[in-house]
Amino acid sequence: MHTDAGIVLRALAxxxxxxxxxxxxxxxxxxxxxxxxxxxxxPAVSQHLAALRSAGLVSExxxxxxxxxxxAPQGLRPLVDWLAHYRSFWSERVERxxxxxxxxxx
Amino acid sequence: MHTDAGIVLRALAxxxxxxxxxxxxxxxxxxxxxxxxxxxxxPAVSQHLAALRSAGLVSExxxxxxxxxxxAPQGLRPLVDWLAHYRSFWSERVERxxxxxxxxxx
DNA sequence: ACCATGTATAAGTGTAGGCTTATGCATAGT
DNA sequence: ACTATGCATAAGCCTACACTTATACATGGT
Numbered sequence: 001m002h003t004d005a006g007i008v009l010r011a012l013a014x015x016x017x018x019x020x021x022x023x024x025x026x027x028x029x030x031x032x033x034x035x036x037x038x039x040x041x042x043p044a045v046s047q048h049l050a051a052l053r054s055a056g057l058v059s060e061x062x063x064x065x066x067x068x069x070x071x072a073p074q075g076l077r078p079l080v081d082w083l084a085h086y087r088s089f090w091s092e093r094v095e096r097x098x099x100x101x102x103x104x105x106x
Numbered sequence: 107m108h109t110d111a112g113i114v115l116r117a118l119a120x121x122x123x124x125x126x127x128x129x130x131x132x133x134x135x136x137x138x139x140x141x142x143x144x145x146x147x148x149p150a151v152s153q154h155l156a157a158l159r160s161a162g163l164v165s166e167x168x169x170x171x172x173x174x175x176x177x178a179p180q181g182l183r184p185l186v187d188w189l190a191h192y193r194s195f196w197s198e199r200v201e202r203x204x205x206x207x208x209x210x211x212x
Numbered sequence: 213a214c215c216a217t218g219t220a221t222a223a224g225t226g227t228a229g230g231c232t233t234a235t236g237c238a239t240a241g242t
Numbered sequence: 243a244c245t246a247t248g249c250a251t252a253a254g255c256c257t258a259c260a261c262t263t264a265t266a267c268a269t270g271g272t
Contacts, residue, residue, distance in 0.1 A: 141248095
C-alpha cells in the first residue's frame with residue numbers, strides 16, 4: 001500500500017515543527033538561520049529537523065559548516081494519499097445529497 | 107477559519123484517534139460499538155471522541171441511550187486547505203480534493 | 213596550531229496527554 | 243420504583259516528548 005500517514009501527521013502536529021516546515025517551504029535555509037528566526041535553542045531546531053527528516057518531509061545539503069535544509073515535497077504524499085482515501089466516502093455523501101435534492105424537487 | 111490545520115493535525119496524530127476516525131468513516135457507530143471494537147476502555151473512547159469533536163472531525167446524534175458518532179467530512183477542510191498552500195508541489199491531487207470539498211459546502 | 217563558528221548528540225527536566233478506575237447522570241426495561 | 247445499560251466526566255498515574263544545558267565533532271579563518 002502506501003507509507004504510514006501517521007508518521008507525517010505526527011511530525012506536523014507539533015507547532016514548532018510545522019512552523020519550521022512552513023518556513024522551509026518558502027526557501028531552503030541553514031540551521032543557524034532557523035535558530036535565529038525561532039525562539040528555541042539550536043539543539044531544539046536540530047531535533048525538529050531530525051524528526052522532519054525521518055518523516056521524509058525535509059532533506060539536507062551540506063555546504064562547508066552550514067547544513068541547508070529544504071522541504072522534500074514527496075514527503076507529503078502519504079498524507080495526501082490518506083486524505084484521498086476518503087474521496088469515495090465524500091463522493092457517497094455528495095451522491096446522497098444529490099439524491100435528497102432530487103427528492104425535494106418532486 | 108473556525109479551526110486551523112494544527113488542531114486537525116494534532117487530533118489525527120494519535121493512532122487510536124485516527125483508527126476511530128477511520129472506523130467512523132466507514133459507518134456511523136455508537137460509543138459502545140467502538141468500545142467493543144477497540145482495545146481501550148469506554149472512557150478512553152469517549153475522550154478521543156470529544157477530541158475529534160472539538161476538532162470538528164466528528165458529530166454526534168443521540169438516540170435513546172445510544173450516542174451515534176459519524177465523521178464530519180468538512181472537518182478535514184482546514185487540513186486540505188493547509189496542503190493546498192503547497193499546490194505547486196501537489197497541484198493536481200490537491201485541487202481534486204479541494205473541488206470535492208467545495209461541492210460539499212453547497 | 214589555534215580559535216571561532218555551525219551542527220549534532222547526550223543527558224536531564226518538566227509538562228502535556230493518553231490511559232486507567234471510580235463515579236454520576238440519563239434513559240430503557242421490568 | 244428498581245435495576246441495568248450507555249455515556250461522560252473526574253482524578254490520578256505514567257509514559258512520551260519538547261525543551262534545556264553541556265559537550266563533541268567538523269570546518270573555516272587567521
